Amino acid sequence: MPxxxxxxxxxxxxxxxxxxxxxxxxxxxxxxxxxxxxVGKTTLLYDARCISDLHQMLxxxxxxxxxxxxxxxxxxxxxxxxxxxxxxxxxxxxxxGLKKGLxxxxxxxxxxxxxxxxxxxxxxxxxxxxxxxx
Numbered sequence: 001m002p003x004x005x006x007x008x009x010x011x012x013x014x015x016x017x018x019x020x021x022x023x024x025x026x027x028x029x030x031x032x033x034x035x036x037x038x039v040g041k042t043t044l045l046y047d048a049r050c051i052s053d054l055h056q057m058l059x060x061x062x063x064x065x066x067x068x069x070x071x072x073x074x075x076x077x078x079x080x081x082x083x084x085x086x087x088x089x090x091x092x093x094x095x096x097g098l099k100k101g102l103x104x105x106x107x108x109x110x111x112x113x114x115x116x117x118x119x120x121x122x123x124x125x126x127x128x129x130x131x132x133x134x
Contacts, residue, residue, distance in 0.1 A: 005024070005025050005026050006025055006026065007027060007036070009025075010023035010024060010025035010038070011023065011025065011113060013109075013112040013113060013116060014112060015108055015109070015112065016067060016108065016111060016123070016124055016125075016129035017124065017125065017129065018124055020039075022037060022038060022039040022109065023037075023038045024036065024037045024038070024109070024113050025038075026048060027045075029045060029098070032098075033047075033048040033049075034046060034047060034048055035047075035048050035051070035110075037109045039109070042102065043099075044097060044099055044102045044103075044109065045098040045099045045102075046097055046106065046109075047092055047098060049091065049096070050085065050106070051110075051113065051114060051117070053090065053091045053092070053096075054081070054084075054085070054110060054111075054114060055114060055120065055133060057090070058131065058133035059133040061132075061133075063132060064130040064131065064132045065079070065080065065081055065130060065132065066079065066080045066081070066128065066130050067081045067082065067107040067108065067111055067129045067130060067131060068080025068081055068082030068083055068107040069082050069106075069107040069108040070082055070104050070107070071105060072097065072102065072103045073104070074104070076104075076107070081106065081131065082104070082107030082108075085097070085106030085107065085110070086103070086106065096110070111131050114131070115131075118134065119134060120132060120133055121134060
């Protein structure tokens with residue numbers, strides 16, 4: 001559906017363990033394309049490049065990768081999607097999360113979007129989920 005992923009028709013997603021629902025949609029902020037992630041009354045923003053960049057990294061990785069998932073104030077576990085989403089070595093040179101104080105949780109909220117777009121598989125266990133490129 002071409003109109004899916006808009007503010008009027010957001011992607012309806014669930015966290016990897018399928019325990020919490022949230023929405024995401026494409027938007028623009030300060031002239032930059034972003035992905036808005038609405039969790040309850042909180043809105044997180046991610047650089048829209050995260051979709052293609054994460055998929056390309058997973059294709060190159062070639063195997064399952066732990067998601068991780070940590071708030072901005074906590075260290076991300078090495079070798080996880082969360083750690084990659086804030087690493088200086090990624091294509092944007094740091095955080096894909098754009099809202100200071102709410103830049104983390106990349107490994108929780110972005111992977112289900114890539115799954116909904118048909119780009120990846122996610123394990124959907126109660127804990128320690130992983131993803132890989134299709």
